[in-house]
Amino acid sequence: MSDFEPKVVAFVCNWCTYAGADLTGTSRIKYATNVKIIRFPCTGRIDFMLLLKSFANGADGIIISGCHPNDCHYTSGNFHAKRRWIMFKELMDFMGIDMKRITYSWVSAAEGARWAEVVNTTVARVRELGPYVSYQKMVNTHIEEEVTNE
Amino acid sequence: MSNIAAKAKELLESKAVQVVIGYEAGPTGVVRPAFITDAAKADSLIYNENCVQNLAMYLTKHEVKHIGKMGIVATLPVMRSIMMLISEQQVVPENIVVLGIAEDGKLLDIADMNVMHSHIEKSNLGNPTKDQEKLAELNKLSIEERFKFWEQEMSKCIKCYACRQSCPMCYCIRCSTDCNQPQWIPVQSNTQGNMDWHILRAMHLAGRCISCGECGRACPVNIPCHLLTMQLSDQAYNYFKVHAGTSVDMKSVMSTFEPNDKESFII
Amino acid sequence: METIKKLIRKQSLEKLYATLSASRKVYAPVVAADKRVEYKYNPAYAEVTFEHIQSTLSVKNVVFPKVENLMYYTNNKVDSTITDIDLTKIPEVVLWGSHPCDNSAYDVLKSIFCWDIKDEFFAKRLEKLVVIGLACHQSDAYCFCTSVGLTPNSTKGSDILLSKTKSGDYIAEILTEKGNAIVTASPDLFENANNEEAVIAEVKQTFNHEQVTEKLKTAFEHPFWVANSLRCIGCGACAYVCPTCACFDIQDEAKGKEGRRYRSWDSCGFGLFTLHTSGHNPREVQSQRWRQRIMHKFSYMPDRNESLGCVGCGRCSRGCPVDMNISEQLQGLQNI
Numbered sequence: 001m002s003d004f005e006p007k008v009v010a011f012v013c014n015w016c017t018y019a020g021a022d023l024t025g026t027s028r029i030k031y032a033t034n035v036k037i038i039r040f041p042c043t044g045r046i047d048f049m050l051l052l053k054s055f056a057n058g059a060d061g062i063i064i065s066g067c068h069p070n071d072c073h074y075t076s077g078n079f080h081a082k083r084r085w086i087m088f089k090e091l092m093d094f095m096g097i098d099m100k101r102i103t104y105s106w107v108s109a110a111e112g113a114r115w116a117e118v119v120n121t122t123v124a125r126v127r128e129l130g131p132y133v134s135y136q137k138m139v140n141t142h143i144e145e146e147v148t149n150e
Numbered sequence: 151m152s153n154i155a156a157k158a159k160e161l162l163e164s165k166a167v168q169v170v171i172g173y174e175a176g177p178t179g180v181v182r183p184a185f186i187t188d189a190a191k192a193d194s195l196i197y198n199e200n201c202v203q204n205l206a207m208y209l210t211k212h213e214v215k216h217i218g219k220m221g222i223v224a225t226l227p228v229m230r231s232i233m234m235l236i237s238e239q240q241v242v243p244e245n246i247v248v249l250g251i252a253e254d255g256k257l258l259d260i261a262d263m264n265v266m267h268s269h270i271e272k273s274n275l276g277n278p279t280k281d282q283e284k285l286a287e288l289n290k291l292s293i294e295e296r297f298k299f300w301e302q303e304m305s306k307c308i309k310c311y312a313c314r315q316s317c318p319m320c321y322c323i324r325c326s327t328d329c330n331q332p333q334w335i336p337v338q339s340n341t342q343g344n345m346d347w348h349i350l351r352a353m354h355l356a357g358r359c360i361s362c363g364e365c366g367r368a369c370p371v372n373i374p375c376h377l378l379t380m381q382l383s384d385q386a387y388n389y390f391k392v393h394a395g396t397s398v399d400m401k402s403v404m405s406t407f408e409p410n411d412k413e414s415f416i417i
Numbered sequence: 418m419e420t421i422k423k424l425i426r427k428q429s430l431e432k433l434y435a436t437l438s439a440s441r442k443v444y445a446p447v448v449a450a451d452k453r454v455e456y457k458y459n460p461a462y463a464e465v466t467f468e469h470i471q472s473t474l475s476v477k478n479v480v481f482p483k484v485e486n487l488m489y490y491t492n493n494k495v496d497s498t499i500t501d502i503d504l505t506k507i508p509e510v511v512l513w514g515s516h517p518c519d520n521s522a523y524d525v526l527k528s529i530f531c532w533d534i535k536d537e538f539f540a541k542r543l544e545k546l547v548v549i550g551l552a553c554h555q556s557d558a559y560c561f562c563t564s565v566g567l568t569p570n571s572t573k574g575s576d577i578l579l580s581k582t583k584s585g586d587y588i589a590e591i592l593t594e595k596g597n598a599i600v601t602a603s604p605d606l607f608e609n610a611n612n613e614e615a616v617i618a619e620v621k622q623t624f625n626h627e628q629v630t631e632k633l634k635t636a637f638e639h640p641f642w643v644a645n646s647l648r649c650i651g652c653g654a655c656a657y658v659c660p661t662c663a664c665f666d667i668q669d670e671a672k673g674k675e676g677r678r679y680r681s682w683d684s685c686g687f688g689l690f691t692l693h694t695s696g697h698n699p700r701e702v703q704s705q706r707w708r709q710r711i712m713h714k715f716s717y718m719p720d721r722n723e724s725l726g727c728v729g730c731g732r733c734s735r736g737c738p739v740d741m742n743i744s745e746q747l748q749g750l751q752n753i
Contacts, residue, residue, distance in 0.1 A: 048353055049326075049346070052349060053334075056342055056346070079407040079408075079409060079411070080404075080405070082407065083390075083411060085416070086385075086411070087353065087385065087403075091349060091352055091353060091356070091378065091382060092349075093293070094288070094296065094378065094381045095297065095349065096295070096297025096301075098293060098297075099415070103417065104416040104417065106416060118417070134297065136342075138301065138340065138341040138342035139340060139342045176740045177745045178559065178734075181740075182739055182740035183647075185647045203738075203739065211650075213646075213702050213703060308483065308653075308682070309681075310684070311652050311653060311687070312653075312738055315651050316738050316739075328689050333670075336668075337666055337668045337681055338483075338670075338679055339483055339484060339681065339682075340484065367738065368652070368654075370654045370658060371474070372453060
């Protein structure tokens with residue numbers, strides 16, 4: 001699968017990572033174009049269902065990124081997010097959904113180069129894993145599949 | 151007359167409660183919930199090892215709570231559910247009388263929530279042994295095998311929501327699944343949507359599940375969905391040292407935090 | 418056509434199965450890993466069970482699938498293009514070994530789906546369905562077919578009905594042209610029946626459905642409903658395992674410009690089922706929803722569809738997590 005271009009969705013916080021990604025651009029640092037960035041007010045506001053929706057809709061990898069601990073614009077949003085991700089990761093692991101496809105990171109507004117690196121490593125890793133067909137193929141399966149007229 | 155029936159009779163006669171929620175034997179011999187409002191009928195209350203349903207879900211059911219003050223036959227999982235419901239302000243402690251049942255089946259004297267708290271503290275708060283074994287078995291599998299296992303299980307789901315309805319902690323009047331803008335969970339049953347639903351359910355119960363296993367028992371197609379929430383109760387304890395449903399002022403795992411929460415995967 | 422009685426030996430039955438499954442989809446019961454009985458398409462003959470009392474789910478899905486696509490659409494800038502489902506592609510299905518209760522349910526479903534306007538999806542699937550039923554030689558405490566006017570060997574809805582004999586062979590009652598076509602295709606598998614006797618289960622009658630229907634006419638406000646549904650938790654298990662429950666939801670699901678409209682099972686047990694946009698819910702509490710379930714099957718349907726909405730399979734009671742035993746409740750209603 002040499003011509004496989006992974007689709008990676010990045011859910012980032014407005015105050016740190018989004019600004020950091022801006023800095024990557026203004027610093028003219030080149031990085032993988034496979035990433036589609038979605039801006040959130042805060043990592044604490046990123047619902048885990050969005051990750052599942054992304055996978056179901058064709059994402060091969062996901063990046064979630066926000067302010068470093070203690071740097072949250074709203075004081076504690078990222079701490080809440082951290083707890084949620086810990087539980088989510090454990091559940092995903094238990095259900096056999098590959099956590100190698102999801103990158104969690106803290107990237108501040110000053111870390112433009114770091115953002116490029118986070119994206120590049122994620123894209124490289126997902127490229128290696130290939131398209132996430134095992135999740136996507138579930139979308140159209142139901143028991144009646146065999147008698148439907150699709 | 152059993153101790154439970156006697157106690158129920160006493161409570162109903164003294165008008166301390168208007169209804170006692172307990173167990174009775176149905177016509178086919180299956181144990182099922184009973185709602186006794188008349189002291190004369192208290193005799194039908196039974197307790198044996200088949201009385202496993204978590205009755206706490208009725209404490210938030212509209213038609214039950216409107217009968218009046220409730221007495222409830224409560225094994226350990228029910229007591230823990232009651233604690234959770236009080237800590238989440240769904241149940242007022244003054245409105246319920248707990249007919250606690252010890253592990254050996256004897257009636258406990260639960261005068262108030264402090265007594266219940268100390269009883270729960272003394273008990274084993276981990277997952278039931280047979281579920282622990284199943285969890286360990288699954289955790290030993292490779293990630294691909296685990297996915298296969300759950301994919302197969304989820305394909306059976308018919309979206310009857312018995313898991314949600316039977317859970318005392320799933321008391322929301324409007325569930326995320328009822329929301330159609332955005333449509334978080336597809337209305338139809340397909341494997342991916344079913345998996346989404348079970349992930350959502352487990353996440354919303356993270357740190358709140360009291361390991362009664364009712365969801366798995368309620369499932370008409372035998373999906374072991376209780377293992378998902380039980381795995382997370384294990385992990386909630388591993389990471390945050392919290393067992394759900396131990397005190398009336400428990401801090402919810404997912405709506406609180408410690409600055410030094412440990413993780414190893416965020417780069 | 419007139420019923421023809423034949424005998425089919427155990428060994429011939431296997432050959433019949435092989436012939437049918439070679440050219441068609443055969444939907445037959447197997448015992449799953451967790452001991453539940455479920456139906457599968459073309460399982461190996463060795464897997465097929467003849468000893469099941471009841472499968473967990475009914476087999477209504479062969480005519481009324483859990484999810485069924487109704488159309489596909491593409492949204493353009495100004496209008497939409499609609500692609501209809503090609504109903505001619507619906508395959509012929511042979512339902513194998515389903516019990517008389519399940520088989521008589523197709524008439525009930527037909528009275529709903531083809532009531533005034535014919536539901537094309539349902540009608541086509543029913544047209545393509547051949548039913549080789551299996552009379553019950555055993556039953557359990559939940560069975561109550563005899564209380565709703567059926568018997569463990571009712572021929573209603575079957576094209577061929579097999580009944581087990583003491584020697585382990587099967588009497589085949591050939592009931593329709595569809596059934597006859599199968600027999601004429603493999604004539605050497607069937608022998609002329611002598612006076613072999615079939616083993617038929619005994620199912621005790623627990624209530625009189627005509628009396629129940631009569632009682633229900635005036636029972637709408639009766640305290641029975643609240644008293645007997647306090648333990649109902651409001652899940653959809655009873656409706657989803659039921660062979661005659663026909664309620665469905667219609668949804669559009671789109672990805673970008675492309676989408677499809679499908680229908681999927683729904684249940685009157687859910688609060689959301691009747692919730693209005695305004696927030697008002699005409700069936701606000703569970704007792705009203707439970708009443709609707711019983712009323713619909715035993716009062717409204719006899720009234721409007723001239724058929725009872727229940728075939729006495731007992732699945733709802735077996736599947737209920739809180740033992741809402743329907744035959745017990747109907748006995749209760751008969752005596753109010």
